[in-house]
Amino acid sequence: MENTKENSFVRAIKSNQGLIITILCLIALPFVIALINGQSFSSLLANEPGQAKFYQGLIIEIFILAIYALSYDLLFGITGLLSFGHAMFFGVGAYLTGILLKSFGWTLLPILGVVAVAGVVMALIFSIVLPRVKGITFALVTLGIAQVFHIVIQSREMAKFAGAEIGLQGVTPPDFLNPISQRLRFYYFGLVAVFVVYLFYKRFVDSPTGHVCIAIRENEDRATMLGYNTFYYKLVALIISAITAALAGVMHGIFSPIIRPGITGSGFTIAALLMILMGGIGTLNGALIGAATFKLLSFLLEKWFGGASQVIVGLVYILLVLFLPYGIVGTWRLRRLQIKQGWTDLIGRFTGKGRAESS
């Protein structure tokens, strides 16, 4: 009995090797960056300004985007609901956090509660049209709803709270999660948040409910005829997705010095779509990798090319879609064996062994 338990534990570690290695690397990363930049660990722990701190910030932004991309992957990649209004979920989380912190002096815990409730309400608003429209029509309805919010948040009437088109500035973040004075703590908090959301999503996709969501994506009519009331499954996916995106918005609201109205616009929804397209639609790992690729790509290209970077970003997307049509993770899963064989051949050619010799 004891033995089988240990075996299953070992097996669990082995089957999640990649995940565990990634997490260990991310735990060590701030220290590695500090080493490379010649910064001492004590100054790192004291959150002194420097290159290390800058890179921590970059990775924190990736964490936030990763949670946001995961939430979109659940909706579109797993359940097959194409939404063009996803940025609204994120935006409401961010703006609620900013406004409640700045104008009302709330603490973080009640804000989290309010944001979760707001997530459910937004999902319910989207779900009103769910039984009536499908596919691209649903996408357009969600786009419409989100655009209304996008306009309202920039309006003059709201300027007192939301800062109109300039954005919401001067939010005082809670002391224990201050993005400046406690950045390293924020970094590890973000890492834990991504990890928890990822595990929860993995379990959801593996659950009976998640399997029905996949069935709905594959053939909704068939799922209905099997006896599933597909509306409720889509609603569950929508609610979970909305709450997750709104919580990512909370992190953005605390971390970002300015909450810009751009994060509520359709461009930011497209960003989520691009992230999961690059990573691999319907693969949760893909959402994480896609978010990292997206952020690093735009950061590096802007650093190298400045203003022309947008053009090059577009080119890179075209190339990715052409050569990795299933995204990074999707293509890897399809081609794993071929890639392995290719490497063996390549190594064989250099060492004069293996298949290259025999041919």
Place this chain on the structure above:
Amino acid sequence: MKNDHILITQNLRMEFDALVAVDNVSLKVRPNTIHSIIGPNGAGKTTFFNLLSGNLSPSAGRVFYKGRDITQLPLHRTAHLGIGRSFQITNIFPNLTVLENIRLACQALGRGNFRFWRSHKYFKEFEERAREVIQQVGLEKETLALARSLPHGGQRKLEFGIILAADPEVLLLDEPTAGMAAEQVPELIQLIRDVQKAGNKTVMLVEHNMNVVMSISNTITVMHQGQVLAEGTAAEIASNERVQSAYLGQLYGDLSGS
């Protein structure tokens, strides 16, 4: 009176704009029988099936299942009552495995569908039942293959398995042998027969293969231009002159003479 029949339609009518696809069809289906519906293309057989299964809502008339009016029932409810439906054009989950296709069908009528904090593996009974069904339809070797990778005949079997999985009392099979290789047809027909006998099930069949229909049906209903032309046993239908002149004679040769 009503309870003698498992499925009853009363003056069922379906109009698509100017076209009357099903016109005033009243039909009674006895339990534990194979009841076939035949008729030339465009006779309204598939539309009639869609009305029975709830895929379409009739313009007029009613459908009773075990004495209960199911005319306006939402589509996902009919499966829970025990009505399973297959389609002329194969309707499966092409990108999922054979096992998952059938497991989903088992899970649909079971418990725990919204326990999203549990792994699906926790609900072992669905997978066990799915493997039983896979064995029954003879797809054991393809258990973990993707449904779309199966040959057409295999997909037809899979769809039949999806319906069986829910253990329905009434099976509505719309041309189950359509597009199948001729040598595979007897196998599937035998399967349908076995399932019907072993489970005391009622099978309604739309089929173009006359040999199949004549050999397995207890009752045959002939539809023509949306209406019921005749009803009876295989022998009665084969010797019915109206049926012969309107349908069998033209299309399939003289059956009564053979």
